[in-house]
Amino acid sequence: MDSFTNQQLQLIITQLDQAIQNHDCWYKNLLRVLVAHLSPEETDLMPDAHRRCLFGQWYDSSQAEFIKEHPAFISLGTSHEKMHHSARVLLQRITENTPIAVSDWDQFSNHLESMRFAFQTLRHEFADAVQNRDPLTEAQTRTNLLTNLSQQQALVERGRQSCALVMLDLDHFKHINDEYGHAAGDEVLVSTVQCIKSALRPYDQIYRYGGEEFIICMPDTTVEQARQAAERMRSAVEAQCFQFAGSDAGLNVTASFGVSALSSSFSVEETMDRADQAMYKAKSAGRNRVVVDD
Numbered sequence: 001m002d003s004f005t006n007q008q009l010q011l012i013i014t015q016l017d018q019a020i021q022n023h024d025c026w027y028k029n030l031l032r033v034l035v036a037h038l039s040p041e042e043t044d045l046m047p048d049a050h051r052r053c054l055f056g057q058w059y060d061s062s063q064a065e066f067i068k069e070h071p072a073f074i075s076l077g078t079s080h081e082k083m084h085h086s087a088r089v090l091l092q093r094i095t096e097n098t099p100i101a102v103s104d105w106d107q108f109s110n111h112l113e114s115m116r117f118a119f120q121t122l123r124h125e126f127a128d129a130v131q132n133r134d135p136l137t138e139a140q141t142r143t144n145l146l147t148n149l150s151q152q153q154a155l156v157e158r159g160r161q162s163c164a165l166v167m168l169d170l171d172h173f174k175h176i177n178d179e180y181g182h183a184a185g186d187e188v189l190v191s192t193v194q195c196i197k198s199a200l201r202p203y204d205q206i207y208r209y210g211g212e213e214f215i216i217c218m219p220d221t222t223v224e225q226a227r228q229a230a231e232r233m234r235s236a237v238e239a240q241c242f243q244f245a246g247s248d249a250g251l252n253v254t255a256s257f258g259v260s261a262l263s264s265s266f267s268v269e270e271t272m273d274r275a276d277q278a279m280y281k282a283k284s285a286g287r288n289r290v291v292v293d294d
């Protein structure tokens, strides 16, 4: 979800709502045809009926391109296709003027239910992502931080994977606000989060922990790998160059990083504390550096 912008998330929610509404209309019409033995829509009898309905057209369109790889979206497509195939079986009975078998109706109902469940799951996931996002930086808020970290710790405890936390804080950020204004400070925050996200893997998660402090959860990552990643982030942040009124030569910002392993030896809260302490050691040692918790 972190790879989607808020605008993309909002757009997909609107499109999903529209798709749900369209499907309800399609379903009402299907019932009408089945109950009153009317002639079915020709497109509903075609083997690729799932591509011809309004939802199918949207699903295959470039509008939905950016969520094509999302597992819940793929599962929605599968259940939608199955639902159309079983609806076609029912409609064929109407055209042949033969009774509908209860098993065929049950199969259709089950596929319809799975499809509606997939719709709701996807919508909920996207709405949840929007709700738990910091509107300025689009990093996640702290709402699900402890729950998500506890889940990661459970995987670590079962020996499934390693996991590392990286705490980072912009250096002398107050000076940027004081010297160039709050809007300039905001721009630095937004750009820095973008810059850090582009250095992360899709399943790493970045949370806004405080004003200019962020915490990154890196699943399947050892402390050494996290240190190297933090080092890459540190130099990417430092390479940014901002142009604000009064900063003719361009303004560079830096950040200090603390790295700690999420293990069974310490609680999630203690691990965050240790990453925080490592980050403060980086500040005390001169800032713009990465310190690993020892």
Ligand SMILES: Nc1nc2c(ncn2[C@@H]2O[C@H](COP(=O)(O)OP(=O)(O)OP(=O)(O)O)[C@@H](O)[C@H]2O)c(=O)[nH]1
Pocket (backbone or CB within 6 Å): 136, 169, 170, 171, 172, 173, 174, 175, 177, 181, 182, 183, 184, 185, 186, 189, 210, 211, 212, 283, 287
């Ligand atoms: N523009 C902007 N500033 C923010 C936001 N949230 C917090 N801040 C500012 O971030 C600054 C943090 O300052 P300090 O805690 O003194 O830290 P610092 O200046 O970065 O100094 P060090 O951390 O010691 O390097 C304060 O001036 C806050 O007002 C925000 O959303 N936007």
